[in-house]
Amino acid sequence: MAEAHQAVGFQFTVTSDGIDLHLSREVLKHIYLSGVTSWTKRAIRFKNGILTGVYPASPSSLLIVVIAIMSTIYAKIDPSLGMIDTIKRTMSTQTVLSAILFSTGLWLSLILMLRYILKALLSYHAWIFESHGKISFCTKLWLSLVKMFSGRRPLLYSFQTSLPRLPVPSVDDTITRYLESVRPLLDDEQYNQMEVVANDFKKDQAPKLQKYLILKSWWATNYVSDWWEEYIYLRGRSPIMVNSNFYSMDLLYVTPTHRQAARAGNVVHAMLQYRRKLERREHAPLRALGVVPMCSYQMERMFNTTRIPGIETDFVQHLSDRKHLVVYHKGRFFKVWLYYGGRHLWPSELETQFQRILDDTTEPQPGELKLAALTAGNRVPWARARLKYFSQGVNKASLEAIETSAFFLSLDDEVHGYDPDKLRSLDLYAKSLLHGKCYDRWFDKSFTLIAYKNGKLGVNAEHSWADAPIIGHMWEYVLATDCFHLGYTEEGHCKGDINKGLPPPTKLQWDIPLECQEVIEESYMVAKVIADDVDFHGCLFDEFGKGLIKKSRTSPDAFIQLALQLAQFRDKGEFCLTYEASMTRMFREGRTETVRSCTSESTAFVRAMEDKNTSAQKLDLFRKAADKHQNMYRLAMTGSGIDRHLFCLYIMSKYLSIDSPFLKQVLSEPWRLSTSQTPQQQLNMVDIKTFPRYVGAGGGFGPVADDGYGVSYIIIGENLITFHISSKFSSPETDSYRFGQNIRQAMLDICALFDQKDKNEKEINGAHNALVAI
Numbered sequence: 001m002a003e004a005h006q007a008v009g010f011q012f013t014v015t016s017d018g019i020d021l022h023l024s025r026e027v028l029k030h031i032y033l034s035g036v037t038s039w040t041k042r043a044i045r046f047k048n049g050i051l052t053g054v055y056p057a058s059p060s061s062l063l064i065v066v067i068a069i070m071s072t073i074y075a076k077i078d079p080s081l082g083m084i085d086t087i088k089r090t091m092s093t094q095t096v097l098s099a100i101l102f103s104t105g106l107w108l109s110l111i112l113m114l115r116y117i118l119k120a121l122l123s124y125h126a127w128i129f130e131s132h133g134k135i136s137f138c139t140k141l142w143l144s145l146v147k148m149f150s151g152r153r154p155l156l157y158s159f160q161t162s163l164p165r166l167p168v169p170s171v172d173d174t175i176t177r178y179l180e181s182v183r184p185l186l187d188d189e190q191y192n193q194m195e196v197v198a199n200d201f202k203k204d205q206a207p208k209l210q211k212y213l214i215l216k217s218w219w220a221t222n223y224v225s226d227w228w229e230e231y232i233y234l235r236g237r238s239p240i241m242v243n244s245n246f247y248s249m250d251l252l253y254v255t256p257t258h259r260q261a262a263r264a265g266n267v268v269h270a271m272l273q274y275r276r277k278l279e280r281r282e283h284a285p286l287r288a289l290g291v292v293p294m295c296s297y298q299m300e301r302m303f304n305t306t307r308i309p310g311i312e313t314d315f316v317q318h319l320s321d322r323k324h325l326v327v328y329h330k331g332r333f334f335k336v337w338l339y340y341g342g343r344h345l346w347p348s349e350l351e352t353q354f355q356r357i358l359d360d361t362t363e364p365q366p367g368e369l370k371l372a373a374l375t376a377g378n379r380v381p382w383a384r385a386r387l388k389y390f391s392q393g394v395n396k397a398s399l400e401a402i403e404t405s406a407f408f409l410s411l412d413d414e415v416h417g418y419d420p421d422k423l424r425s426l427d428l429y430a431k432s433l434l435h436g437k438c439y440d441r442w443f444d445k446s447f448t449l450i451a452y453k454n455g456k457l458g459v460n461a462e463h464s465w466a467d468a469p470i471i472g473h474m475w476e477y478v479l480a481t482d483c484f485h486l487g488y489t490e491e492g493h494c495k496g497d498i499n500k501g502l503p504p505p506t507k508l509q510w511d512i513p514l515e516c517q518e519v520i521e522e523s524y525m526v527a528k529v530i531a532d533d534v535d536f537h538g539c540l541f542d543e544f545g546k547g548l549i550k551k552s553r554t555s556p557d558a559f560i561q562l563a564l565q566l567a568q569f570r571d572k573g574e575f576c577l578t579y580e581a582s583m584t585r586m587f588r589e590g591r592t593e594t595v596r597s598c599t600s601e602s603t604a605f606v607r608a609m610e611d612k613n614t615s616a617q618k619l620d621l622f623r624k625a626a627d628k629h630q631n632m633y634r635l636a637m638t639g640s641g642i643d644r645h646l647f648c649l650y651i652m653s654k655y656l657s658i659d660s661p662f663l664k665q666v667l668s669e670p671w672r673l674s675t676s677q678t679p680q681q682q683l684n685m686v687d688i689k690t691f692p693r694y695v696g697a698g699g700g701f702g703p704v705a706d707d708g709y710g711v712s713y714i715i716i717g718e719n720l721i722t723f724h725i726s727s728k729f730s731s732p733e734t735d736s737y738r739f740g741q742n743i744r745q746a747m748l749d750i751c752a753l754f755d756q757k758d759k760n761e762k763e764i765n766g767a768h769n770a771l772v773a774i
Helices: 002-008 025-053 059-074 083-093 095-122 138-149 171-185 188-204 207-221 225-234 260-278 297-301 347-359 371-376 379-389 395-402 425-432 468-486 516-530 544-553 558-570 600-610 615-636 643-653 661-668 736-773
Strands: 010-015 018-022 246-249 305-308 316-317 323-328 332-336 408-411 447-451 457-461 532-540 579-585 592-596 673-676 700-703 709-716 720-728
Touching: 002 025, 002 615, 025 600, 059 095, 083 095, 138 347, 171 188, 171 207, 171 600, 171 643, 207 643, 225 316, 225 532, 246 297, 246 425, 246 468, 260 347, 260 408, 260 447, 260 468, 260 516, 297 468, 305 395, 316 558, 323 395, 332 347, 332 395, 347 408, 347 709, 371 379, 371 516, 425 457, 425 532, 425 700, 425 709, 447 516, 468 700, 516 532, 532 736, 544 558, 558 579, 558 600, 558 615, 558 709, 558 736, 579 615, 592 615, 592 643, 600 615, 600 661, 643 661, 700 709, 700 720, 709 736, 720 736
Parallel strands: 323 408, 408 447, 579 673, 673 709
Antiparallel strands: 010 018, 246 457, 246 700, 305 316, 323 332, 447 457, 532 720, 579 592, 709 720
16 A cells, blocks of 8 residues: 555644644655656747747847847948838837847848748759769759758757648649559550540549649648548548558667566667657757758657547547556556656666566456457447447546557567577568557557567557658667667666656556447457468568669669569569659658559560560660669659649549549559568667667568558668568468569579679670780
8 A cells, every 4th residue: 555655645634623734745746846847848848949930040140130230220320221210100119129129020031031042942853863973063052052041950840841842743744654654554455545534534624623732732731641641541441450550670680688678668768768859859850961851740749649530530639748658468458657756767667667567467357358459440340339338437547548648568478579590580570560469559559669578679550640761760769779878787677776666557447348348359350350361471681782782873772673573573474553652751741652663664674584685685674664763753752743643633523523534543553562661770870880780670561452462671781671571361362472582583683684794894804905915
């Protein structure tokens, strides 16, 4: 009962002499410290809000402007052209106050002017189309101007108001690029039919839809992002487990400690440090070339966020400054407070709390074991169960504790991670992170941190609120902080003293009726069918990497995409519509765009690889295909992609009740090969040349089509590329392991073209030197 006494700030008893009041100094001390922490946090947020609000200027520049204006007045010079006198007469103020008001207005005007100049500069995208290593004079001048107007020491959101809006492409350009993208996939008759349908749409329906879409682009911050979140993610009624959520893995070769509670303690503390910097806007914004800022708006909802189910559509609930965490272990849910005495719990204190949960031997309450399966099944049954069984009493309180937590932690009772001695270790690790047992992750939380018995970690992330690079940014920070800043004792425990006075975690209480337990079981069975059907293969390609590819003067991404096309053709004997995710974060509130990687150029190259062409011919076709891919990727990044424009035209047609056979067909085409590159080293907190074993394994996602593949690849350092390949066992056409082997062979075969070229050049040079010697 000691914890109960500590939780009471004061006690009183009524006696014949009056009320006898007893105050707890310890509790009052914690209340005081919590208040100090809260007001300190508000003050820092207020200060950083002002710094962001006036960026690229600074508050001190106001003082400079005021002093300059006042100096001119005392020198009997009027730089305001009579405006100071006008303010003085209109507001009946003294000259000094009028000058201060004019100076403030001038200062604000200068800030707006600087922002519009920076926005105009950031709208220039010709730099991205220039050859690697060749920078034109115009781009050099532009880079100098961007640096000049970008200010010093920007905060996370400093550039938000200076980022340009995502432009709406012309209908003609989009239709032309679309027809070009489907040409290698259709025979002549099918292509002619598609051309007729597309041209009819361009002539009849597109002009009206485009006008409304342009109007939306003027009014909305981003004409795509709100509809993308709503219609692609939140309105989907099928399970989000596997179909939408994605995962990130731990360090590939290193496990800092094998103590589960200690590893979780360090990582949770690192996440709290990251969240504090995020709330204070102290993270530096990501910048391409170290100059061009990327949009940071997706990072706002990383913590304290949950997807709430609805009958027709879900919605994303984001709260501020949540002070607790919910932990799942062996069918029980525990609430853990993250603050003590106005500060974050230290790693050693978190380890103590998590060890208490691991040592707890109580059994789950009826219906509690598989409760989280509700988040893994279909959305409508979950929404109805939430309204019927979780809207009052202990169920409401416990569900609220989960949904309002900073994030969700699962202390897993399995052992996972990469083991080079076990062939399928990476495959099983990926499946565990993606779906687990279907009831030991809360799939609606912005992310679930998973800690395994052997000290390995991973993250399962919900997709509607942000894309993979956002989670990747946080994950890089956390892993680097865990290994290089916090560290462990020789015994593998967290560093620091153990606070035995901490109140233990609180076990959440449930009263789940039999009817609800049946709904939980039904959701579990739906989710289990999906999970059991996932065929995963993790492929570590270490024969060569980015270093060798760049020496061949080829984009690593283009090289890999062409290898995927070659592997796809060898695997299935045909080409298919291919999706590669590209980012549009150079625009405000930008998310992603699609690069259609299967092109006429890539198919010509693949056919040449399978025919008896010479190496020189194959290499020439490879260069053309790689250049084509790079150009499409750049177009997508700069707002000239195909699919987001067509998607928004389709949504607009639904609002206007316009039936478009062309848009219906475009939006129903299956992506049988869905690919994505996960960025690495966004923060550069770890020098992987010095610490080559401290590299992450990246992450992946589930298959998009029933008879297709999902491929996530990560270019790690100079000599390693990892592939995360998913498909479905139920499809007789796919086999993830087989596809992984095809990718490996395709990479080697393309590399051999360059080896043959180098060999031929050496032979020619040798013959030439011999002739010269003769």
